[in-house]
Amino acid sequence: MQIDVERANRAIDALRKPDASLQRVPNTVRQSIAEVIEDLLTGVARSSEQTGGDWQPIETFPRDGEAYLVCDDRLLDGFHQVVFWDDDNDETEWRLATSDGPTFHIRAFTHWKRLPVRPGAISSPSTEGGNG
Numbered sequence: 726m727q728i729d730v731e732r733a734n735r736a737i738d739a740l741r742k743p744d745a746s747l748q749r750v751p752n753t754v755r756q757s758i759a760e761v762i763e764d765l766l767t768g769v770a771r772s773s774e775q776t777g778g779d780w781q782p783i784e785t786f787p788r789d790g791e792a793y794l795v796c797d798d799r800l801l802d803g804f805h806q807v808v809f810w811d812d813d814n815d816e817t818e819w820r821l822a823t824s825d826g827p828t829f830h831i832r833a834f835t836h837w838k839r840l841p842v843r844p845g846a847i848s849s850p851s852t853e854g855g856n857g
Contacts, residue, residue, distance in 0.1 A: 730766060737759045737762050740756070740758050740759040740762075741756070741759055780796065780837070782836060783836055786834075786837045788810040790810060791809060792807050792809045793807070793809070793837050793839060794806075794840055795808050795833075795836065796834060796837070798835045
């Protein structure tokens, strides 16, 4: 589901301001509609967080040692792996997120995204910026 966040925010602002075109709509109704739009935006943001967010170009991959999902979209099946960046690796910077896993060349992937929240987990401020 794609939502134009700027448009939704403009609608919220319009609903909260006294406006001649909305004069006949009671303030309580306008406020309720604005709250529903805000709830929808919050729900979409939360859903995106739980699924790991949107795919990002591999050039923006975080080099923080955390594990992320990567993909090579040049292949039919997308070739997904969970990897982390390893500055100490002499062979290559990418390492599969297992202790004995193979390494990959930086050009092996085209996109990355955060790992989704594990089933049953509740997102908290301590896990929102990382991977839990």
